[in-house]
Amino acid sequence: MSKMLVVGSVAFDTIHNALGTHSRVLGGSATYAALSASYLTDVQLVGVVGRDYPDAAVEMMRSRGIDTAGLEIADGETFHWEGRYTDDLTSRTSLRTDLNVFADFHPKIPEAFRHTPYVMLGNIHPALQLEVLEQIDRPKLVVADTMNFWIEGELELLRKMLTRVDLLVINEEEARQLSGKHHLRQVADTLHTIGPKILIIKQGEYGAFLFVNGETFSAPAFPLPEVIDPTGAGDSFAGGLLGYVASRDDTSPETLRTAVVHGSALASFCVEGVSVNRLQNLNDESIAERVEAFRHLVRFTPPQA
């Protein structure tokens, strides 16, 4: 088992959904990714919070084995995002984004984290993602997430950052935007030329595609009886994915396939609750059961000759 470093946002979210309003619950890309990965490997967290961030939240992460030595506590308030989902959860509107202490955040990687072989760059400004890469030894695998905001506003920096990334996790729409192509095979071919040799295109409720070494792997999203809140699903996916890779200390296509299934499993737990309610209370057995349910979901008997 190898260690994994997660750099991203640690935040409060205020979420309006069909169940009501959930005020200042735990959120942020690094929170979701670190918690998900914590079931699979040892996780190191780098981020920033304000003085208002509760000790109990830090304690919860530590109790999951997450090394929070890189969680800076700055004067001011914690990053706060507020959004509203439609009742069918297919779209959301950002009502408010208060960067607060995150506005001046520059990731400081503790000495003890600089040789970590597996690195997850959460969806933050590509300049900050580059700052992380400047501070660390060449890892075995760098995973990055990004979004339309950076594709539209910081394309040059984003492309520079992507030349140093091994695995890009990106939403389908954003992958099309970044590549200028529509069909997934063409999208993947184009994005490979920008840098990442491994590509995961997320399709939300439709699952995800992995493109690596000319191979394609398709994983459906787990068809849950009910989805409560999709916030953090993509970050949980990325955390579960890299957590599995780190746990095996192997980046072969075969391991990446199983890693995608673990990412999907963790994402499926994430959306069963608001905030980290479900994610913080899993165990090895529940994860193994869901991975087995995935296997059953896609299993078929090849026709006999």
Place this chain on the structure above:
Amino acid sequence: MSKMLVVGSVAFDTIHNALGTHSRVLGGSATYAALSASYLTDVQLVGVVGRDYPDAAVEMMRSRGIDTAGLEIADGETFHWEGRYTDDLTSRTSLRTDLNVFADFHPKIPEAFRHTPYVMLGNIHPALQLEVLEQIDRPKLVVADTMNFWIEGELELLRKMLTRVDLLVINEEEARQLSGKHHLRQVADTLHTIGPKILIIKQGEYGAFLFVNGETFSAPAFPLPEVIDPTGAGDSFAGGLLGYVASRDDTSPETLRTAVVHGSALASFCVEGVSVNRLQNLNDESIAERVEAFRHLVRFTPPQA
């Protein structure tokens, strides 16, 4: 191997897409379904065409082993549909629908077809689908396709027809419309109560879900390098699906899983060409290769303990 009966439209299509205009090419739900199924089992076709329908088209179907004894030739012109696709093929506009001889069509099932164990009711008026069921012995499996047009205009007849259908193949949006639910599990539970014990929800470029006996099976759409024309993909899917079931003479969930993969394989060939250009020139090896490619697409190694 058991026989399979297909009832549906046999038509000319005029298609405008990125490649140009394709005038009066072969189309219709029964044409696509019968051709796809013909690679897997013996197919009987029931439909109607006008005097303008070319002998060569009938001959092509016969050369694929399709029994065209139920293909009525009526005075008048063949059903003609004209449509235009957007360049990314994600939506299409119907420009013209001339029912012609199809306007007065009432399926007449030849005596020799009335005991066929596997029956495919293509996407036609639910009253006509019921007329077919009145003329035949209780088959082993009745598959039906439908669309928003009938959900909106003929809901009562459609629901009556569905009480006599074993397997409904339906698009995701239309399944949501018919069930009044959003999440797929809830959609499936609701549609089961309307009648069909087996449900296949098609998600276009995202694949399809099978719901049967409390089990769920997910098949991705095959990620092709290029899609030429999606016309007939759904019908080819249904034809390949039921053709496989008939070839095995078995309706177990295990066989249905592999049948969905065959439906996906035939649909993937269909969209590689305009009209039936690709579908009419397949062979057993090309289909077996694509089924194997599907297996590779979803295969993963479960984690070791």
